[in-house]
Amino acid sequence: MLELRLVQGSLLKKVLEAIKELVNDANFDCSSTGFSLQAMDSSHVALVALLLRSEGFEHYRCDRNISMGINLNNMAKMLKCAGNDDIITIKADDGSDTVTFMFESPTQDKIADFEMKLMDIDSEHLGIPEAEYHAIVKMPSAEFARICKDLASIGDTVVISVTKEGVKFSTKGDIGTANIVLRQNTTVDKPEEATVIEMNEPVSLTFALRYMNSFTKATPLSSSVTISLSSDLPVVVEYKIAEMGYIRFYLAPKIEEDEDETKP
Amino acid sequence: MLELRLVQGSLLKKVLEAIKELVNDANFDCSSTGFSLQAMDSSHVALVALLLRSEGFEHYRCDRNISMGINLNNMAKMLKCAGNDDIITIKADDGSDTVTFMFESPTQDKIADFEMKLMDIDSEHLGIPEAEYHAIVKMPSAEFARICKDLASIGDTVVISVTKEGVKFSTKGDIGTANIVLRQNTTVDKPEEATVIEMNEPVSLTFALRYMNSFTKATPLSSSVTISLSSDLPVVVEYKIAEMGYIRFYLAPKIEEDEDETKP
Amino acid sequence: MLELRLVQGSLLKKVLEAIKELVNDANFDCSSTGFSLQAMDSSHVALVALLLRSEGFEHYRCDRNISMGINLNNMAKMLKCAGNDDIITIKADDGSDTVTFMFESPTQDKIADFEMKLMDIDSEHLGIPEAEYHAIVKMPSAEFARICKDLASIGDTVVISVTKEGVKFSTKGDIGTANIVLRQNTTVDKPEEATVIEMNEPVSLTFALRYMNSFTKATPLSSSVTISLSSDLPVVVEYKIAEMGYIRFYLAPKIEEDEDETKP
Numbered sequence: 001m002l003e004l005r006l007v008q009g010s011l012l013k014k015v016l017e018a019i020k021e022l023v024n025d026a027n028f029d030c031s032s033t034g035f036s037l038q039a040m041d042s043s044h045v046a047l048v049a050l051l052l053r054s055e056g057f058e059h060y061r062c063d064r065n066i067s068m069g070i071n072l073n074n075m076a077k078m079l080k081c082a083g084n085d086d087i088i089t090i091k092a093d094d095g096s097d098t099v100t101f102m103f104e105s106p107t108q109d110k111i112a113d114f115e116m117k118l119m120d121i122d123s124e125h126l127g128i129p130e131a132e133y134h135a136i137v138k139m140p141s142a143e144f145a146r147i148c149k150d151l152a153s154i155g156d157t158v159v160i161s162v163t164k165e166g167v168k169f170s171t172k173g174d175i176g177t178a179n180i181v182l183r184q185n186t187t188v189d190k191p192e193e194a195t196v197i198e199m200n201e202p203v204s205l206t207f208a209l210r211y212m213n214s215f216t217k218a219t220p221l222s223s224s225v226t227i228s229l230s231s232d233l234p235v236v237v238e239y240k241i242a243e244m245g246y247i248r249f250y251l252a253p254k255i256e257e258d259e260d261e262t263k264p
Numbered sequence: 265m266l267e268l269r270l271v272q273g274s275l276l277k278k279v280l281e282a283i284k285e286l287v288n289d290a291n292f293d294c295s296s297t298g299f300s301l302q303a304m305d306s307s308h309v310a311l312v313a314l315l316l317r318s319e320g321f322e323h324y325r326c327d328r329n330i331s332m333g334i335n336l337n338n339m340a341k342m343l344k345c346a347g348n349d350d351i352i353t354i355k356a357d358d359g360s361d362t363v364t365f366m367f368e369s370p371t372q373d374k375i376a377d378f379e380m381k382l383m384d385i386d387s388e389h390l391g392i393p394e395a396e397y398h399a400i401v402k403m404p405s406a407e408f409a410r411i412c413k414d415l416a417s418i419g420d421t422v423v424i425s426v427t428k429e430g431v432k433f434s435t436k437g438d439i440g441t442a443n444i445v446l447r448q449n450t451t452v453d454k455p456e457e458a459t460v461i462e463m464n465e466p467v468s469l470t471f472a473l474r475y476m477n478s479f480t481k482a483t484p485l486s487s488s489v490t491i492s493l494s495s496d497l498p499v500v501v502e503y504k505i506a507e508m509g510y511i512r513f514y515l516a517p518k519i520e521e522d523e524d525e526t527k528p
Numbered sequence: 529m530l531e532l533r534l535v536q537g538s539l540l541k542k543v544l545e546a547i548k549e550l551v552n553d554a555n556f557d558c559s560s561t562g563f564s565l566q567a568m569d570s571s572h573v574a575l576v577a578l579l580l581r582s583e584g585f586e587h588y589r590c591d592r593n594i595s596m597g598i599n600l601n602n603m604a605k606m607l608k609c610a611g612n613d614d615i616i617t618i619k620a621d622d623g624s625d626t627v628t629f630m631f632e633s634p635t636q637d638k639i640a641d642f643e644m645k646l647m648d649i650d651s652e653h654l655g656i657p658e659a660e661y662h663a664i665v666k667m668p669s670a671e672f673a674r675i676c677k678d679l680a681s682i683g684d685t686v687v688i689s690v691t692k693e694g695v696k697f698s699t700k701g702d703i704g705t706a707n708i709v710l711r712q713n714t715t716v717d718k719p720e721e722a723t724v725i726e727m728n729e730p731v732s733l734t735f736a737l738r739y740m741n742s743f744t745k746a747t748p749l750s751s752s753v754t755i756s757l758s759s760d761l762p763v764v765v766e767y768k769i770a771e772m773g774y775i776r777f778y779l780a781p782k783i784e785e786d787e788d789e790t791k792p
Contacts, residue, residue, distance in 0.1 A: 074439040081414035081442065098440070109449045109459065110407070114418070116440040143638070150609035154642070175602040176626070176644040178609065185637045195637065338703040345678035345706065362704070373713045373723065374671070378682070380704040 002030055002066060002092040005059035009088030009103065011052075011221070011241060016076040018218035018239070018247055019048050022211075023072055025121050031065045034245065035090075038125055046211050047234070047250040049128065056244025058087075068092065068099055069121035075101075078114040092118075128250070133228040133236075134203040135162035138196040139182060141225040141239065145216035147180050152209040154178045157254060161204035162197060162229060171209070192223035203229045205253040212237070215249040266294055266330060266356040269323035273352030273367065275316075275485070275505060280340040282482035282503070282511055283312050286475075287336055289385050295329045298509065299354075302389055310475050311498070311514040313392065320508025322351075332356065332363055333385035339365075342378040356382075392514070397492040397500075398467040399426035402460040403446060405489040405503065409480035411444050416473040418442045421518060425468035426493060431461060435473070456487035467493045469517040476501070479513040530558055530594060530620040533587035537616030537631065539580075539749070539769060544604040546746035546767070546775055547576050550739075551600055553649050559593045562773065563618075566653055574739050575762070575778040577656065584772025586615075596620065596627055597649035603629075606642040620646075656778070661756040661764075662731040663690035666724040667710060669753040669767065673744035675708050680737040682706045685782060689732035690725060690757060699737070720751035731757045733781040740765070743777040 006012055019026075019037075026039035026048075034053040040046070054060040082088055082103040089102040096118075103112040147169050151158050155171030155178070162168075166183040184197045215237045219225075222239040229235050234250040241247065270276055283290075283301075290303035290312075298317040304310070318324040346352055346367040353366040360382075367376040411433050415422050419435030419442070426432075430447040448461045482503040483489075492500040498514040505511065534540055547554075547565075554567035554576075563585075565578040582588040610616055610631040617630040624646075631640040675697050679686050683699030683706070690696075694711040712725045746767040747753075756764040762778040769775065 071439070077417050077439065078442070080417065081444075107449075109447050110444065111447075112414075112442065112444040114440060114442045150640075153605050153608065175599070175605065176642060178606070178640065178642045180609075180638065180640040183637050183639075185635075335703070341681050341703065342706070344681065345708075371713075373711050374708065375711075376678075376706065376708040378704060378706045 001061065001063050001094055002090065003059065003061040004030070004035060004057050004090045006052075006056070006088050006090075007058045008242065009082050009086045010084045011244075012088050013079045013082060013084070014218075014220045015050060015052075015241070015247065016072060016079050018221060019050065020072040020076045021217055022046060022214045022249075023048055025069065025071050025119060027067045027069050027121050027123050029065070029067050029125075030062045032062055036245075039123065041211075041214075045208075045251065046214070047126065047128075049246075049248045049250070051245035052241065053244050056242065059089075063094070066092065066094075069119035070099070070116070071119060074116060078116060081112065081114065083110075131230065131233055132200075133233070134201045134230045135197065135199040135228075137162060137167050137198075137227045137229070138194070138224055139167070139227070140193055140195070141216075141219045141222055143182070143195075144225045144227070145219045148209060148212045148216050151178055151180070152213055156209055157206050158209050158212060159204060159206045160227070160229060160235075161202070162199055163202050164197065164199055167195070167197060194224075203231055205229055205231065205235065207235060207251055207253060211249075211251050215251075218247050218249075221247065265325065265327050265358055266354065267323065267325040268294070268299060268321050268354045270316075270320070270352050270354075271322045272506065273346050273350045274348045275508075276352050277343045277346060277348070278482075278484045279314060279316075279505070279511065280336060280343050282485060283314065284336040284340045285481055286310060286478045286513075287312055289333065289335050289383060291331045291333050291385050291387050293329070293331050293389075294326045296326055300509075303387065305475075305478075309472075309515065310478070311390070311392075313510075313512045313514070315509035316505065317508050320506065323353075327358065330356065330358075333383035334363070334380070335383060338380060342380060345376065345378065347374075395492075395494065395497055396464075397497070398465045398494045399461065399463040399492075401426060401431050401462075401491045401493070402458070402488055403431070403491070404457055404459070405480075405483045405486055407446070407459075408489045408491070409483045412473060412476045412480050415442055415444070416477055420473055421470050422473050422476060423468060423470045424491070424493060424499075425466070426461060426463055427466050428461065428463055431459070431491075458488075467495055469493055469495065469499065471499060471515055471517055475513075475515050479515075482511050482513075485511065529589065529591050529622055530618065531587065531589040532558070532563060532585050532618045534580075534584070534616050534618075535586045536770065537610050537614045538612045539772075540616050541607045541610060541612070542746075542748045543578060543580075543769070543775065544600060544607050546749060547578065548600040548604045549745055550574060550742045550777075551576055553597065553599050553647060555595045555597050555649050555651050557593070557595050557653075558590045560590055564773075567651065569739075569742075573736075573779065574742070575654070575656075577774075577776045577778070579773035580769065581772050584770065587617075591622065594620065594622075597647035598627070598644070599647060602644060606644060609640065609642065611638075659756075659758065659761055660728075661761070662729045662758045663725065663727040663756075665690060665695045665726075665755045665757070666722070666752055667695070667755070668721055668723070669744075669747045669750055671710070671723075672753045672755070673747045676737060676740045676744050679706055679708070680741055684737055685734050686737050686740060687732060687734045688755070688757065688763075689730070690727055691730050692725065692727055695723075695725060695755075722752075731759055733757055733759065733763065735763060735779055735781060739777075739779050743779075746775050746777075749775065 022041040023039045037050040086103040091100040151171040155173035159170045218239040226238045237249040286305040287303045301314040350367040355364040415435040419437035423434045486503040490502045501513040550569040551567045562581040614631040619628040679699040683701035687698040750767040754766045762780045765777040
């Protein structure tokens, strides 16, 4: 039997909004440590990893590890019916092929339960090794979202270059080129407004803006985002979720095409 | 000659927004008692009844009963041109085939008049007898609108079930089922936030959500809605209009289909 | 070399939003006096004239007169990437076929530069003689925008008639007619809310609402608009830009069609 009670139900609503564009169907895995998900996007280019630790739930009962195959769009439809202040409880009986989402209004005057069929989804769980990154940029998540959106109006890819002084986002398209430079800045009033750069060595990598823009759907979850870059590893774009976990997006850099690509 | 001056002109704007989706053309009937309308929706399933009593107008002159055939979309287009604080006057000369809407800004610096052609519309006025209902639910109109919208994302019909403890709205669709229960609750700060249930006997009826969602276009007119249910009568969904009248929507329940409906 | 630094960068963003719907490609002309543009709309019916005087820029360097051919949609795309509080600098090297827009955030923590290709555009500069107008109406720009939008829901053309008492906007369409009268009104709290009529002789002219509605895209630039009318001249719809200049739209009146137009 599974029963997970999350007082700040809006977090779960935001989680679904953050990943449903990227992933259609996925297994949610529940164990005593937490509620998690790992899934490739539908074109098998990006990877999403979600963790909501058991300590973050008001009540967390998970008698044995289970994996629930869920269509994320349908789950998002149901969660949209929860009020932003509602308490959400996820319930599943052992061996059941359904999951129930219960929404309680703060005053307890409105109680809703939504029951959804589960699916069988084949998936293999990838081990993601801890890695050392050449550079880690922490910046306001809204600024990162704005930059990805702005650059996508000019080009299809973004080059992210990190030096000690700052991080540069560049693109090139039919109508011209764009460069946006953010300087390291830690003398801000609120820590979430800081741009902090930890750099071991300079790095410059190219990514598809389409994916970066999908990742920024997680912006409402956290006021800052952390981007970890190494020349030989997928970038990690991480949004912390309150005190309870994270969403991490992984995306392999594009190999810079040869300047002579038009030659045979 | 007809001349009706309504200081709170925004009420008339909201009335048109509330009914123009359901009804294309209808007769507005003016008599000494008030300005009213009764019309079936275009698929002849739901009925709308509107009453604005003469006392609610600052000036109400109606020399003889007249019936004005109006295309509601066109009338709504014209009323959209009135400011929300404008005074609206409806004018028609005897025997004229046009009606004029006059909009005066509160400062009287802007005066607009919009003249619209009238139409001949055949309609029979149904007598709607006063009835006893098994259950009458009064609830916040925004909550009712939210529930109808949420359920429509899951299924096509809603079962409304009333017991002494509360009212339950249920639906079923391809992706799962949903139940939303509101408890009777009269200990609220503002009376319009109360959910009040008057019940003579329990009742459970099924309705098309499409129509319920159309009815909720009247939500801006009133902070609460009254739903009157009897197993042998159409439901009445009523929105009071300030001190002057109401919009009532009538919809026959769906006959519960046989469980064996796939059999020949 | 050209280098124009505009502290209130949002003005340039609004200028582009105001004219990009009407004009696709145009030459921006820079001289020691200012940054200007004159262009016909793509159907060669309306004319736009923009002036931003050099004094309005924090820094204005223009070594020699140059004319930069620009696709306004592309320029608008780039300017949309500037924050509303950003300082915008326009830069071009002599003989270069590109222009650079630099955006600096108020804190200087974010610096962006967008480079755009220039185009060759044939254009002839029309001399617009100063003229005497029969009537000049100054009114709140939002009110003018509202009236043009409202009337366009009823008809295709607007008749603007000015008398000493006020200005009347009229239209006629399939669903009826509309007249909106604004009275001269100078006793308002804020001067920009005034409607001021200077009239030498009464005038009544007809214009296409489609163009008038395009002109009102300039509404965010100024809280009032000035409409100058003469029976033998194009109307001038002028929006002042802060302390630095204006956008003026010119549109020839429609010749009133003969009442007997259906005759052979």
